[in-house]
Amino acid sequence: MTVTTTDPRTGETSDTGIAETTSEGVAALAAASESAFRTLRRRPRAWRSGLLRALADGLEADRELLVTTALAETGLAEPRLSGELSRSIFQLRLFADAVDDGGYLEAIVDHAGQTPIGPGPDVRRMLVPIGPVAVFGASNFPFAFSVAGGDTASALAAGNTLIVKAHGSHPLTSARSFAALQRAARAHGAPDGTLGIVFGQRAGAALVADPRVRAVGFTGSLATGRILLDIIDGREAPIPFFGELSSLNPLIVTPGAAGARGAEIADGLFLSFTGSGGQLCTKPGIAFVPASADALVDAIVARAQEADAQTLLNDRIHGAFDEIRRRLIEEGRARSLAAPRAGGPGYASTPAVLEIDAASLTPAATEEAFGPLLLIVRYDSLADVVGALSAVPDSLTATIHGEPDEAEQIAELTEAVRDLVGRVVYNGYPTGVRVSWGMHHGGPWPATNTQHTSVGVTAVRRFLRPLAWQDAPEFVLPPELRDGEVDVPRRVDGVLHLARS
Known part of the structure; x- marks a missing residue:
């Protein structure tokens, strides 16, 4: 069976000529990945950082083809796609810098000697790669969370091999991204099996079940995440699952902010929940607004009613969007302020705005709707907000x-949300996630099922494990743990030493 692709702007489906990967094909790729991993983990860090930079150059060389392909498979705007590809290229180079830096290794040396509780052995510890990694591409980011995305960059930076499961919404983009990376990897001297790709749902399930796969990175729906977790639970040896699954991302407007800059907030909030068709994991899907802030709400509704339709990624998202909106009204008792309108022959829709009182907010009204939908919650006091937050699922942001002059209220709200999310944003908007050393992109279940981030340099920590060497001869130690000057920061006999310059 071959894989098809659909242009969401028109709804037209065509054959890609790409065959779905068989179970035998998955097994062969996993075996090659395991073999390549044994070679790859012996390569020095400088070689690995060079690989990441070569991959970035390979994507840049194919920019025009990749963006053009993604246009026809996602319906996203060209500037958005080109910017996203630039993001992927940047994060590969950022991870190369992190590999050169070496601080992520957490290198520690405790020399043998007397301790307050008696003689102690020589112990040296650092983080090492975990093994072949399975990565699942996401529908809403054909570059940054797909074949050329952050999971790929962080897994390779850690010293692992990986196999990507291409997303069914953009198979050609996935195949062409993989081809660009594969060419660059081979030119850099990477062993066969360093990178692999599979197509089809059954191939994805077989990949997660394969005993040679040592970790899974997944960005997608909560329902699919549960299916993959069930597969992992059925393995003889469980493995880590790093899933980003669902997020509503509450936004709270204080009375002072509504009065001082209500029009500005209305514009920023509208752009944030409708950007990229509202198909962002950090989209603010629920906004707490004072009951008195009619002008702010009216401005959002007016913009939604005047907005042109935006193309959604696929028929499943398009169909679920209004289905969930109707359910929020019927079961969650929300009121419709702006209903979506279809647009064009493909999977397009205008934004939707709902409203509910804080006292009436229940979990039935807080289901995530992937697309340009905002639920406005009207409140009389900040105490109403704190109480209503119990009905909001834990989120990324x-x-x-x-x-x-509302410092006390802001501090109170910060305390109310800090245990519910992975990132708190002040006087801004959660969309537009920065790729940097300090960025965190995770949150409590169901946002993710892990404490680790999927964005930024610390994402590499997911695909590493600690290993200690006790009384080891020097020749078996990695260079970073040998005595003398080294090019990584490390803690020696309890004292932190910076890398040599």
């Missing part, structure tokens, strides 16, 4: 808009 929470946002607080407040004024300088």
Whole structure:
């Protein structure tokens, strides 16, 4: 069976000529990945950082083809896609810098000697690669969370091999991204099996079940995440699953902020929940607004009613969007302020805005709707917000808009949301996630099922494990743990030493 692709702008489906990967094909790729891993983990860090930079150059060389292909498979705008590809290229180079830096290794040396509780052995510890990694591409980011995405960059930076499961919404983009990476990897001297790709749902399930796969990175729906977790639970040896699954991302506007800059917040919030068709994991899907802030709400509704339709990624998202909206009204008792309108022959829709009172908010009204939908919650006091947050699922982010003279209220709201999310944003918007050393992109279940981030340099920690060498001869030690000057920061006999310059 071959894989098809659909242009969401028109709804037209065509054959890609790409065959779905068989179970035998998955097994062969896993075996090659395991063999390549044994070679790859012996390569020095400088070689690995060079590989990451070569992959970035390979994507840049194919920019025009990749963006053009993604246009026809996602319906996303060309500037958005080109910017996203630039993001992928940048994060590969950022991880190369991190590999050169070496601080992520957490290198520690405790020399043998007397301790307060008696003689101690020589112990040396650092983080090492975990093994072949399976990565699942996401529908909404054909580059940054797909074949050329952050999971790929962080897994390779850690010293692993990987096999990507291409997303069914953009198979040609996946195949062409993989081809660009594969050419670059081979030119750099990477062993066969360093990178692999599979197509089809059954191939994805077989990949997760394969005993040679040592970790899984997944960005997608909560329902699919549960299916993959069930497969992992059925393995003889369980493995880590790093899933980003569902997020509503509450945004709170204080009375002071609504009064001082309500029009500005209305514009920013509208752009944030409708950007990329509202198909972002950090989209603010629920906004707490004072009951008195009619002008702010009216401005959002007016923009939604005047907006042109945006193309959604696929028929499943398009169909679920209004289905969930109707369910929020019927079961969650929300009121419709702006209903979506279809647009064009493909999977397009205008934004939707719902409203509910804080006292009436229940979990039935807080289901994530992937697409340009916002639920506005009207409140009388900040105590109403704190109480209503119990009905909101834990998320990737929470946002607080407040004024300088509301320090006490902002501190109270920060305390209310800090255990519910992985990132708190002040007087801004959670969409547009920065790729940097300090960025965190995770949150409590169901946002993710792990404490680790999928964005930024610390994402590499997911695909590493600690290994200690006790009383080891020097020749078996990695260079970073040998005595003398080294090019990584490390803790020696309890004292932190910076890398040699």
